[in-house]
Structure formats: C-alpha cells, structure tokens
Amino acid sequence: MPMSALSAPEAHVQYCGRAADQASLRSRFEPEVRDGNPARTPSPLLQKDDVEVWLAGRNSSAHIDTLVSRMYRQRGYLSPQRHCSSAPTAMRRVTLEARHEGRVVGTLSVxxxxxxxxxxxxxxxxxxxxxQRPGACFCEFTRLALDSDACSKQSLACLFHIGFVFAFRIYHASDLFIEVNPRHAPFYRRKLxxxxxxxxxxxxxxxxxxxLLHKDLAICAQDIARFGGFRVPENKTFYAFMLTPDEERVSVRNIERMLGPGG
Structure with a gap:
C-alpha cells in the first residue's frame, strides 16, 4: 500500500501554523454555533460524486429533525434531542447535512x-x-442519521470526513468520542x-x-492521509470512501472562506 504524499504531521503543521488566522476564524464562528448554525451557506462545503455536504442552518433544521426522528424510530430508538443536559450553552456545535439530488439524506453533529x-x-x-492530558481537547459526533435508500455509504464517508475537518483542522480537537449501539460497534472498530x-x-x-468508542484524531489524520480515496480491493478500510489529501485541502479552503471576512 503506497503512502500518501501528505503525512499527518505535515498536515497538522500546515493548518496549525496559521494560529492567528484560525483563532480569528473560531472567534467569529463559535457564537453562532452555540445557538444553532447560521442560515445554510450558499455553496456546499464538499461535492463528491452525487453527494454534497452543507453546513446546516435554521432553514434546514426541520428537515434534519424529521430525518433523525424517522431513522431513529425505525430502529426502535427515541429521537435524540439537539441538546443534552450537560450545559449545552457551553458546547460548540456544528451540524452538517448531506444532500443527494437536492434532498437531505444524512446529517451529523460535531x-x-x-x-x-x-x-x-x-x-x-x-x-x-x-x-485528559495537557493540551487535550475533546469532541464527539452525535445525531448521525442516514437515509438508507440514498447513497448511505458515500454520505457517511463525506459527513465523517467534513466532521473530522471541523474537529481537527479548524478546532484542533485531539480526541473523538462516539456512543453507538453495540451492534454497530464492530463496523467502527474494524473499518475506522x-x-x-x-x-x-x-x-x-x-x-x-x-x-463508548474513542479515536485519537492525530491517528485518524494519518489513516485518512494513507487510505483516503484509495479504492482498491486490498484497501478494506472505510477511509477508502473518504477524500484524498487534495480533496481535503479544497474542503478546508472552502470552510475557511465561509468563516473568513466576507465568507
């Protein structure tokens, strides 16, 4: 398996090296994220194959809530609320939506x-x-819902990768946690x-x-750099359906433009 030209340490230096710019981005974005995302951006953060990933906003929250409620209830679960009881006002939240042919087919909150x-x-x-350790910054992925009839595999890959970009490239989180049904845990452990x-x-x-499952995001970056977009039979990881390093750079620039002056 050939290694990608972009290694995780180089990627981390590339984005973290602009500390002042990133701090400015975060200071502009966080107040809106705390209270729900702003109105949906005029262009997608990512377009790959037939799937687009958008930053969800107030205009699409009803569609997302409907999708989450429908998919969770089909599995016999209660529909998860947007906020949990652990002081939601002190939590930064980014909600993403995947679209296929103009229809919301997936969502993920970071x-x-x-x-x-x-x-x-x-x-x-x-x-x-x-x-917990010096410099650690935790994040979690929640409220994942996918319409199983529409590009669910590609939608999950795109949502996961853009969630990773927000968590690691923009906010510099160190550790990712997810709560999953025990039946689904083998997929996340084997494939991710x-x-x-x-x-x-x-x-x-x-x-x-x-x-509860955990992933070190620095290791996740290495996995993405090595396997991302590399669809060959011997690549058994789910990272094969994610972005290549070049595609990730484009997505990071799209997000930075959205958060930057005039973006």
Missing part, C-alpha cells in the same frame, strides 16, 4: 467541549476523564479504527444500549 463536557459524559464521565473506551450501558437519550 460537538466540541467548551469547558462543561460532552453529551457522552452523562454516561461515561470517568472513562472520558481518563484521556475506533477503540472501545466504555462498556455497554443504557443511553437514556435514545432509550437503547450504547458503548
């Missing part, structure tokens, strides 16, 4: 710890605290390299069993 924790800490506070961080418990937000 929550970043702004001091009062993550939703996952309602069940797994001790387990998450074990990852997540590790089990917390055992099975009942998640009251959706009234279903859950386990």
């Amino acid at each position: 929550n970043l710890d702004a001091g009062n924790g993550l939703c996952a800490q309602e069940l797994y506070a001790e387990e998450i605290a074990a990852f 390299g997540f590790r089990l961080a917390g055992g099975q418990r009942i998640c009251g937000r959706v009234n279903a069993p859950a386990v």
Whole structure:
C-alpha cells in the first residue's frame, strides 16, 4: 500500500501554523454555533460524486429533525434531542447535512467541549476523564442519521470526513468520542479504527444500549492521509470512501472562506 504524499504531521503543521488566522476564524464562528448554525451557506462545503455536504442552518433544521426522528424510530430508538443536559450553552456545535439530488439524506453533529463536557459524559464521565492530558481537547459526533435508500455509504464517508475537518483542522480537537449501539460497534472498530473506551450501558437519550468508542484524531489524520480515496480491493478500510489529501485541502479552503471576512 503506497503512502500518501501528505503525512499527518505535515498536515497538522500546515493548518496549525496559521494560529492567528484560525483563532480569528473560531472567534467569529463559535457564537453562532452555540445557538444553532447560521442560515445554510450558499455553496456546499464538499461535492463528491452525487453527494454534497452543507453546513446546516435554521432553514434546514426541520428537515434534519424529521430525518433523525424517522431513522431513529425505525430502529426502535427515541429521537435524540439537539441538546443534552450537560450545559449545552457551553458546547460548540456544528451540524452538517448531506444532500443527494437536492434532498437531505444524512446529517451529523460535531460537538466540541467548551469547558462543561460532552453529551457522552452523562454516561461515561470517568472513562472520558481518563484521556485528559495537557493540551487535550475533546469532541464527539452525535445525531448521525442516514437515509438508507440514498447513497448511505458515500454520505457517511463525506459527513465523517467534513466532521473530522471541523474537529481537527479548524478546532484542533485531539480526541473523538462516539456512543453507538453495540451492534454497530464492530463496523467502527474494524473499518475506522475506533477503540472501545466504555462498556455497554443504557443511553437514556435514545432509550437503547450504547458503548463508548474513542479515536485519537492525530491517528485518524494519518489513516485518512494513507487510505483516503484509495479504492482498491486490498484497501478494506472505510477511509477508502473518504477524500484524498487534495480533496481535503479544497474542503478546508472552502470552510475557511465561509468563516473568513466576507465568507
């Protein structure tokens, strides 16, 4: 398997080296994210094959809530609320939507710890605290919903990668946590390299069993740089459906333009 020309350390230097610019981006974006995303941007953050990823906003929140409610109830879960009880006003949130032929077919929210924790800490506070170290910054992916009839594999790959871009490239989070049904955990562990961080418990937000999974985002960056977009039979990882390093750079620039002056 040939290595990509873009290694994770080089990518980290490329984006983190502009610390002043990134701090400026974050200061403009965070107040809007805390209270829900702004109106949807006039152009997608990503367009790959037949899937577009947009920054969701107030204009599309009803469509997203409907999709989340429908897909969760089909599986016998309660529909998760946008906010959890762990001080949502202190949480930075980015909600993404995947579109296929103009229709919302997927969504994912990226929550970043702004001091009062993550939703996952309602069940797994001790387990998450074990990852605390100097310089650590935690995030979680929540409210994932995909319409199984429309490009679900490509939609998931695009949503995951743009979520990674926001978490790691823009906000410089170090650790990603997800709560998933135990039935789905093998996919995330085998295909995306997540590790089990917390055992099975009942998640009251959706009234279903859950386990806590963890991924070091620096390792995630290495996996994406190595496998992203490299669709060959021997590449068994889900990263094969994600962006190439060049495509990721374009997406980062799109996000920076959106957050920058006049963007």
